[in-house]
Amino acid sequence: MDREKTLKRLQFRSWHRGTREADAIIGGFFDKYGATWTDEEIIxxxxxxxxxxxxxxxxxxxxxxxxxxxxxxxxxxxxxxxxVDPYK
Known part of the structure; x- marks a missing residue:
């Protein structure tokens, strides 16, 4: 697994869900925790x-x-x- 490419792909998918609410929850979660995830957590x-x-x-x-x-x-x-950032 190319960790850097995988994380960039997941960040994009996290922030392009289709609704602002989903972006805030899923994208915000990724932004706060994604960089520290293990391979198992990424899966x-x-x-x-x-x-x-x-x-x-x-x-x-x-x-x-x-x-x-x-x-x-x-x-x-x-x-x-x-x-979740209510101002994003």
Whole structure:
């Protein structure tokens, strides 16, 4: 895995989701934590990005149950929403 290329691709995908809300949640999460992720955490995030934005946002705000394969420390971190910049 070429880490630098992968992270650039994930950053782009994170910030070009289709809605401002999804960009803020998914892109903000990537910007705050992505640079420190392990290869395993990068794979988790790639899997997350395969899901619909509406579902990802619902998991982050706690209005839908999180699928088993996405549960864990990264999702718990995403649920904190401490990375969302309301002014972006």
């Amino acid at each position: 988790w995030f790639e899997n997350l990005l395969e899901h619909d934005d509406v579902d990802v946002m619902a998991w982050a705000i706690g209005t839908q149950p999180i699928p088993d394969q996405l549960q864990g420390p990264q999702m718990e971190c995403m649920k904190q929403l401490d990375f």
